[in-house]
Amino acid sequence: MTSPHDLFIDGQWRPASDGRRFPVHDPADGSELAQFAAATEADCLDAVDAAAAALAGWAATPPRKRSELLRACFEILTAERETFAALITAENGKAYADALGEAAYAAEFFRWFAEEAVRIGGDFRLSPSGDKTIVVRREPIGVSILVTPWNFPAAMATRKIAPALAAGCSVVLKPAGQTPLTAAYVVEVLRRVGVPAGVVNLVTPEHAGPAVRAMLHHPAVRKLSFTGSTEVGRLLLREAADQVISPSMELGGNAPFVVMSGADVAAAVEGAMVAKMRNGGSACTAANRFYVHSSVIDDFTTQITQAMKAVTMGPGSDRSNELGALVSPEERDKVAALVDRAVDEGATLILGGEPSPVGAFYPPTVLTDVQHGSEINQTEIFGPVTAIVEFTDVDEAVRMANDTIYGLIAYVYGDPAQALAVAQRLDAGMVAVNRGVLSDPAAPFGGTKQSGLGREGSSEGILEFLEEKYIGIEV
Template sequence: MTYLNDLFIDGTWRPGTEDRRFPVIDPADGTELATFAVATPGDCLDAVAAAERALPAWSATPPRERSELLRRCYEILAAEELTMTDIIVSENGKAHADALAEARYAREFFRWFAEEAVRIGGDFRLSPAGDKRITVTRQPIGVSVLVTPWNFPAAMATRKIAPALAAGCTVVLKPASETPLTAAYVIGVLERAGAPSGVVNLVTPAPTAPAVRAMLHHPAVRKLSFTGSTEVGRLLLHEAADNVISSSMELGGNAPFVVLEGADVADSVAGAMVAKMRNGGSACTAANRFYVHTSLLEEFSTELTAAMSRVRTGPGHDPENDLGALVSVAERDKVAALVDTAVDGGARVVLGGAASGAGAFYPPTVLADVTHGSEITRTEIFGPVVTLIGFDDPADAVRMANDTIYGLIAYVYGPPGDAMTVALAIDAGMVGVNRAVLSDPAAPFGGMKQSGLGREGSAEGIEEFLEEKYIGSPV
């Protein structure tokens, strides 16, 4: 396959000014897929300048025209879903089914925000004193820097680009160095759909920090939207503070999966398999900590282990495989180290627990007798590892679920009334009650505590890229 592998600045594909490149690796077998252009800090500032020049015309473009551009992107991606799927599998390593699901999920943000682009509202009212009119309008916030991760290289890009363009903003996208080919493909689709020069730009700096720092200190940049780890999010918030840049943060998660007394075990196990194994566990929404009522713990453990043992692991290009490779050998080794530390601390391996063979593969793993508060329960695992912990009192389950700096998502299975009570008590921006997938372009995605700021998707998603302006006038 031929990949787009250069920077995209001001409507032109070009190598970096220093003509350096970095390899993009297939994690399933370690082969080199392509080399990608390295952006210097100067290249990144060129992209910001291009976005700044394009902003007045794009923000003045009628909402219907912006909408139709996004709709064309949706239609191209729908026609080419297998092309995107193949790129995602090749550089990310995930299973074919997961990559196909992401390709379909990613394009939906273009369709959703094509519809939201023409529905940006305002307000007009009489002041209480009756002496003036209060007009409130919403306008594009301005040039936006978008920083995306490797685990959903298509969906995280479209979830940011689509609302930004719908709002009338121009953007500079900085994807993860592990998965730049998917990002370049998405930018190529926008180019083919007719995005004007400078409206969308793509940069891939190495190292990342100096270039992103330079962009966030450019006076034209007014928005930062970041998806990634909480640790990096904190650093970016410090950088954004210097110029008081509006920041949206979708950060780490450590999702609890609570199984209450009286829950349907078969239904709970089916939900657990989706909540844990979607994207091979490499998702901020992945269930990490399984708190199961002691009356169900043995049965749940037995059934879940049986289900995990049936997961077929292998290269993602084979549609028969359920679990592909992790994004890199380094990422695999991080997961392995977490498991080894847990076992050293007294956890018992019920299934898996050790990597074998070539490639960045880690087997489906179930750990029992895990201690709440141990390292593996405080860390975002980002791999196919289940940790089982029993409880007797639902209050203890809530306490343990909330005993984390994170608050992105949680899952609760049990009798509807009991499950809703527990869901309301858990500190998370999203809670699935007897439901294992919550991601939906029509729903607000985001977390509490150190899992983030703001929301993506839904009507709230476009508001992240808009500013309110109040205009007062005499009656």
């Protein structure tokens, strides 16, 4: 379970220029895993300089060569999946099964975009007036800053790195300070397969805001791809505006999970457990607001409470545990405070609600009698908490589901025809109908409203890192 603990700039692992480091902890017990290099602003700008110097050569590299390097990364990450998962669990805290799933999902982005690298299209046609030939090329947008969160430290990195490299862009990756080891592992794999020096760089500033701001004001930077909270996304959009940098934003979510009157309750509970408990609830795609029809609410509440009660919680190092720790005691305390305030507002605590005094653990929790518009109903919970709201009318359910600034994903369970009709009325970039998981490298991932800009994955993902150039040729 080894991973570099340094910055990666211009093809070399190196310490921070001032020698400073910061600790990386195991959230299950608080133990120190490593001392990681704390990048200075100068280090970050060095990384941008390296990416700028490498850009022309990488952009000119034949698509087949880029494709083969990405495929080689997929092969290594697949072969080393258990090592990869153990590293994710150690610094993130999630259950090993979740980490293993993330490791496989992360690797798939390298395979998918290895295939997309050789299929970048363009256009060639005669103008309507007949006076010229119109040629449209898609070219790499340029040096790209990639900022990723702690909840999926592997998948969020590969979902950005793979399309950027496939398009011919060079990148600077800035992972979350809680989970730099996973990012370093991915970057080391890229080095091992032979990605040229400067094409991929890794920086880990202890104070991210000033460092990212400095990079976004470097004249070579043309792209920002960010996954994180809507609040931070707004700040980064303002910074990107100064240099008119192209932004891709995968921001917060507050996913509704609608259970209709005709739903198969057992199937809905099974899907809810995946939608809620995947990654311990620490996912922007996690179901947060459970809108359940009055005709099935008692049955649904009983069954999901039983299912949540059966979940085993403990360190991810014990592979039998189904729910690991949250990423830090601070995150645990945020979830606990949110639940406590919900009870104060009138919600009924059916299960859980007691944070562990040791480690960043929070138990599976079920709340009923939750009011639409209450704090917990408006907040991205990021923990294993199910908050149930009753409804009696389909129009009411749709109104409540859409009553949010977020629009990333929604879930609907019910008779297929009715559920599909509801899905079409929901204001979200993605809707899962009678299923509890939707993410797929082959599908466009992204939201509406304040859940983001642009799409990741699928054929749309590589377009975020390409610009169109029109060439007119005299006939």
